[in-house]
Amino acid sequence: GQQVMQIPQYQHVQEGEDFTTYCNSSTTLSNIQWYKQRPGGHPVFLIQLVKSGEVKKQKRLTFQFGEAKKNSSLHITATQTTDVGTYFCAGHRTSGTYKYIFGTGTRLKVLA
Amino acid sequence: GAGVSQSPSNKVTEKGKDVELRCDPISGHTALYWYRQSLGQGLEFLIYFQGNSAPDKSGLPSDRFSAERTGGSVSTLTIQRTQQEDSAVYLCASSLLFSPQNTEAFFGQGTRLTVV
Numbered sequence: 001g002q003q004v005m006q007i008p009q010y011q012h013v014q015e016g017e018d019f020t021t022y023c024n025s026s027t028t029l030s031n032i033q034w035y036k037q038r039p040g041g042h043p044v045f046l047i048q049l050v051k052s053g054e055v056k057k058q059k060r061l062t063f064q065f066g067e068a069k070k071n072s073s074l075h076i077t078a079t080q081t082t083d084v085g086t087y088f089c090a091g092h093r094t095s096g097t098y099k100y101i102f103g104t105g106t107r108l109k110v111l112a
Numbered sequence: 113g114a115g116v117s118q119s120p121s122n123k124v125t126e127k128g129k130d131v132e133l134r135c136d137p138i139s140g141h142t143a144l145y146w147y148r149q150s151l152g153q154g155l156e157f158l159i160y161f162q163g164n165s166a167p168d169k170s171g172l173p174s175d176r177f178s179a180e181r182t183g184g185s186v187s188t189l190t191i192q193r194t195q196q197e198d199s200a201v202y203l204c205a206s207s208l209l210f211s212p213q214n215t216e217a218f219f220g221q222g223t224r225l226t227v228v
Contacts (some may be wrong), residue, residue: 033216036190042203042219043155088155092215099168100205100217102155 004091006103021106023072023089030092032065032072033100038085043112046074079110099104115139118204124226125194133189133223135163141192144187145181145205145217155203161187194227201225 003026013019022030024030031050047056049065049072056063062075070091089103117136125131137144146158157171161181172178176194181187191198201224205217 024223029217035217042221043205043217044219045216048216090217099157099160100159105154109150 001019004089004101004103006087006089007105010107010109012109012111013079015081019076019083019108021074021087021089022104022106023074023091025070025091025101027093028069030069032069032092033090034063034072034074035090035102036085037087037088037105040110041085043088057098076108079108081110081112084110098105116204116206116218118202118220119225120201120223121221122224126228127191127196127227130190130192131194131205133202133225135186135187135189135204135206135220137185137204138218139185141206141208141218142184143207143215144181145207146189147203147205148185148200149203149222150200158202163223175228191225192223194218196227199225199227 005024007022011019031048033048036044037043038044047063049056050064052069053067054065060077064073073085076083086105086107088105090100116138117177119134123131132210142163144161147155148158149155159179160168177190179187179189201222203222205219207215207217
């Protein structure tokens with residue numbers, strides 16, 4: 001079945017350092033979304049990417065969707081302690097049921 | 113309501129008992145999803161309802177798990193003869209009808225199930 005892998009699984013950074021998580025799908029996606037889950041919380045939507053090669057920015061966060069629409073990345077510039085949490089990508093298949101296939105997640109810890 | 117509501121928030125049950133978990137999606141959202149998240153792990157897809165279409169049950173781990181969605185709104189996830197490995201947080205999410213521009217999933221707070 002379709003799989004969506006994320007690397008790294010864990011990342012510890014010093015506050016102020018940059019952070020990147022990568023998302024890779026075994027199949028082509030119609031779109032990809034990113035979610036953030038704070039410790040003890042539930043996933044919260046961050047952004048959606050639809051077009052091949054699309055790049056979107058939200059303040060210190062930069063999201064990219066690969067040209068082949070099978071991979072994506074989230075880059076955080078100058079991390080802050082408020083960035084702590086687990087970041088998940090979620091893809092929609094291009095056919096069949098439109099359930100979200102969530103990536104394995106990257107847990108980010110930011111050391112002050 | 114303003115968001116996705118799940119009940120109960122916590123449930124402790126004895127091994128072998130049946131449990132029912134409830135999800136009230138955002139009004140008007142035709143798509144409803146159930147996921148399971150074990151401690152420190154990712155989101156495991158369980159089942160997906162979309163409008164009047166047959167649900168996608170491909171993620172249900174065994175025949176002890178079933179789900180219904182009545183009237184296109186409230187959903188109930190039932191686990192029969194619970195086992196300790198069923199212990200996890202069960203998350204429900206809803207979204208509007210699929211469209212490239214509008215498929216954000218809104219999650220509930222989850223039900224933490226502990227089987228003792």
